[in-house]
Structure formats: structure tokens, C-alpha cells
Amino acid sequence: MLSVMFMKSETKELKTFQKLSIEDACEITFTLETHYQRINKKANADFFILDEEDNEVYSGTLSLGSGCALHVVDHIKKKLISLKMDDIQEARKRSFLEQLEKEVPDHLKTTDGSSSLEGATEDYVQMNQTSVLSTRNRRMIYGGGILSLIILSATCFSTVATSQDRAETIQDLQKQVKLEQKITGTYEKALLGDSEGALKRLSSINEQSLTSEQKNVYMSLLIDQKKYEKAVKLQGNHPEAVESMISKKGDVNALKEFQQTFPSPNGAFDLAYHEQRWDDMMSQSGVEMTDKRYEMKAYGYLKLDKVKEAKEAAAHIQNQDLNQKIETYEKTKKEVEETKKQVEEENKKDKKDENKIKSLTEQQKKQEEVLKNI
Template sequence: MLQVMFTQLNDNTIKKNERMDFVDAVKQSAILEQKYREDKKKVNGDFYLIEKESDGTALYTGTFIFGSHYAPNLYIHIKKKLEEIKMNKQQQRERIELIAKMEDGLPDIYKKEEVIENAHLLNLDVSRISKLKKWQRRSIYALTGLLGFAFVGTVFYMVMTIAQYDVAYNKERQTVAAQEKTLEIYEQGLLGNKNEMLDYFNENQKNLTDEEKKIYAGLLLEDKKFKEVVRLYNNDLGYIATMISNRGDINTLKEFHKDFPSKESSFDIFYTDKKYKELLALKDVDMTVKRSEMKTYALMKTGKLEEAKSELSNNNNDDLKGKLTEYEKLSKEIKELNEAIKIAKDSKKDKEVKALGKKKAEVEKKFNAL
């Protein structure tokens, strides 16, 4: 069982430096997040995640900013932060295990992510925003918000220093001007003018944040500029394939795979094309929660039920759990019907054979639809 300890939090609702069960911490964090959203305030809460029966070694440390709209509760906060980190295969497995532990006993209501399209929108006329793709709007809103907070911080610092240091004033004024220009570029992007954004990203490739890289890559992928994306991510084909797959753009993934094949793109394409045996034959694929779900389903469809149940522990997908239960039930029914049909045939009971055959067809239809 997991526990949480808050070490810094200016709110008496949660006691500092005391262990609390993870589920209780998630519930309390959801209440506090809603409270500070309504009050339009932000409060930092430093915390760390530990095993109940342990020496206190942290599995995860972080800061939950209550009222920031980043996450509705502590579980979603940690999950989102983990998914933002680029990981190797071992770290991917550890991440899946940690998420599974967090979800153990956690009510489904706290597992649902929320989408707030314009939480950090800075003085934009939302009615003018063109119909950009969802991932574009969400990413640019987030970046605009972050730049806005940075802008406020810079102005505050500038006001504090101008009376003492003219040099500092001039330097900060230049920084503010640069941030204002960047904000203007993002605003234009929200309004549908992506050319200026592409130029900005291209000129500042070496200094882009991870989030900016994702937006830049997304824009390049829209134009099928695969070589530029590969260069942007230093030939990390598996990571790019995962990024495309997460956007649900299977056609772009197939086009990318033709010129830049990887095990990750093969895996996702095999799943889409229902080539489950080929998918399971692939080794050393970077596993995400989504791919773990794909693998669970592929194992089920190829009749490897016990392996599917084992893989299910890595993703805890309730829908897949239900399908596995139904698959096992229907498999048993089909086996029993086959035996009954054989007995009826041996006894030359034609009407019974026909009735059982009809029943078997109905069960097989449900079985194949899983």
C-alpha cells in the first residue's frame, strides 16, 4: 500500500509531516484543488510518495500546486508528470508498476482526467480561435499560460530591481519584450497562423522546451516533414512513433513507418491491422500503458488467457478485465457445445444437432465480437 506525506503546505486541512494512505491523500487533494480554484488562489504542497512498509525511501517526490488547474487530484498530477518524462525501457516498466500501485483501491472517479481547454488563456478572443486540432489547442494554451506566469514573474522582478540597478532594469525590459513577442506568436498560432510559429520554432530549435518540441513536431508531422522531426529528436524513431500513435493518427504513423521503421511503429500498426501474432512476436518494444493494453488484448485474441491476465496487471484496464472474463466464459460455452454436438451426432439426433449448431453460432458471434 502506498502512502503520502506532505512536507510543506500552507493549509491546515492536510497535516504536514504525517503519513496518510494514498487514497485518502487523493480524496483530500481533490477537495483542496476545487476549493482553491473557486477562491482563485494557488498554494504549493510539497510531498513525497512512499510504500507503507518501508524505510521511508521516496518512490516519487513533487509539488502539487493547488488551484493551478494542472490536475484535479494527486493521482492525476503524478500520472501526468510521469508521462511527461522521457524514459528508457526499465523506467517505463517501473512507471507502469507505480501507476498500477496507485490505482489499486482508488475509486474510478479519481482516475478520470479532465480537459480544460482555456484555463490559462491570456486575453484572447476565444470566438476568433480557428478550429485547430484538439492537441494543438491544448498544447498552445498550456504554453501560453506558462509564458504568462513567467511574464508576471519577470515584471515583478523588474519592479523590485529598477530602483537599484539600471542595468538590471534594461536587461529585464529586454526579457519582457522577448516574452511579449513569444506570446504574440502563440496567440497567432491559436488564431490559425502556424507559419510564424514554425519559423519561431525552427530558429530556436536548440532552446525549445519539451512541450514546445512536441508542438513543433506536431506541426511538422501535419506537413509530413518526417526528416525534420527525426532530426529534431536525434533519430529516436521509437519515441516519435509513440508520439504519433498517442495522437491517434494511424495513417501518418504508417506513412512515417515506410521511411523510418521501428519496433514501436510496427507494434501499433500490427494492432490496428489486427495482426496479433505478429505483434506478440516483437521483442524489446518500449511499453507504455497504452501498449500494455494492446498486448493484453492481443494475448486474449490469440487464446493466451493466462498471459493476458498477467499483462493486465500492468495497465488495470477495467474494460479489458471485463472482456477477459467474458472471453473465458464464452470459450467454455463453445467447448461444451462442441461436445454436446458430437454426442448428438453420434446419437443421430439431427434436430438436436441443428439446434445446438444454431446456439453455437450465436455464442461464436459474441466471442468474435470481443
């Protein structure tokens, strides 16, 4: 599940460096947004969206009391929903927004990215504020990654270190906090399509200070800019990781360019798949087989009309969708063969039923189209 961590807040009601569920974050930011509009007050709050492993997957700044958003998720939706992106970015955006929306309380869900706060009463605000804060206090825990280390380090040194040591430690921790604040906004820039701004910001940070998630964002941006050598260097001179990401993006031209500079059996296999050269893909040796490549191989065998081999490739992984696809292919193929047989039998008759033959022929075409599109 996703969670929210506020890094910097101009309001004391939002505690920083504490991890909240999406549900609790929506409740408290809705309460504050409503209340602040009532009293004509505004406050900004920087936040991260964290995944299950506490990697930062999105960051932004929420403006409370501005009327721009109902709550923190509504803010993200309004930032992203109207932006035009390429197909891959759109898919990522939709997946991210759908994941967020699942965790929003039902009474705070929006359908078009816009909501009105008119009609909310002070009693409702006060009631919500009390219940949300009590729930939040029961459920919040310290977040992961460098932020939790900062908190824990500060706590330890406040009790065991000398004054001089504490002063030096605090300075170190402040540097770490500034580093995190420098990174704040990078993901929002990337998701909003400001690749140049995000790339410039990430390139100014020491690579050793980047988390794995930040490195992935950085590498993705470098690939988009066709800076393949720098992307490979970022991955410790392991081109396999870069090639795999390019393949996942589905950019055939980029994959072809990368294969020319960093040739490998993996790249040849992936490129043949994307170019639908099924025989070339199957003949490629020395390929590092992953779950994804077993899936690609099974699909290639279907395209070669080799159901048995497709099943053997699929047996290496647990993929219900793939198994269903093979099952559908096998069933449809039998239906095509049966329809062909009926057409042949009808054509052998002395008195042919032309209407029946026509109907069966059209049915066969539809079945073959299904096979083609699997």
C-alpha cells in the first residue's frame, strides 16, 4: 500500500517525518483545507508518496486553504490528470492514480478531479478533526529510508553524545535534510513532463546519495534523452539493467540504438520480440531468462502456432493471464479447424447451401482474427 510522509509543513497539525496511510492523509488534509478556507488562512506542506518499501515514488507541495484541491490525492490528480504524455507515461500515470484512488475514503472520492467544499459546516470540521487526529495517532509510524535514520540518529545522540558531538551531528543531519529537500519536487517534475528540469536536478546530486528509486528515475530520464553511456555508468557499468529498462519501455528505436552500442544476447532477444521476428528470437542463445522473457517466449511460440512449446515456456513462471491467453488460443484454434471442416463438408455436397457456406466462412474469418489478435 502507498503512504504519505510530510517533509516540511507550515502548519503544526501536519507532523513531519511521520508516515500516514493515504486514507488518514486524505482525511486530515481535507479537514485542514476546509477549516483554512473558513478562516481565510493558507499553508504549504511538502510531501512524499511512499511505496510499500518506503521508496519515494512522487513528491509535491500541497497548498492548504487555497481551494485548489480537496485533499492530498485530489492535489495529485489535478496535477497529473490533464497533462498530455506519451503512451508509456500515460500508462504509468493511470496506474499510479488508480492505486491512489483505491485508498481514498469513499466520501472523499472525486470523479472528475474537481470538488466543491461549499456547504461544509464548522461542526463537521471539528468532529472530523477530532476523529481523524485520534485515528492518525493510533496508526502513524515513523517512515523508512534516510528520514527515519535522521530521526533515530537525532534521538540517540540527544541522550548519549556530548554537546560538541551533538552540534556536529546536528550539522550532518541538517545536511541530509537539505539533500532530501533538494530532491523534493524531482518526481513531480518528471511526472509532469519536465524531464529537463528533473534531469538537471538529479545530475547535480552525488550519485552515492541517490536511493535505488531515485536512480531508476534518473536512469529513465537519461534513456529518454538517449544518454545511454551515462545510464550504463550510473548502473555500475552493467548495461543489462539499462537494456532491460529500455525493453520495458517498448521503444524499439532506442533498443536498436542501444544494441548497436552495447550488443548482447539479451538485447538481441528483446529486440527480435519487439520487431516480431519470432524465429530469430527463438534461435538466440545465451539469453538470461527472466519471468518477463519466459512470457515473451511463450507469446512468440503462440505466434509461431506452437502451443505445446508455449505451454512449456509458460510453465517456468506463474502468470495467470498468460495461461489464459494460451488456453484461449488453443480453444479458438480448435474452433477454426472445426469451422473449416464444416465448410469443406458443405462444399462436397451435391446441393450446396451457399448461405450456410457464406455464414461459416465469415465465422472462420472472425475466429482467425481472434487468433491473430491474441
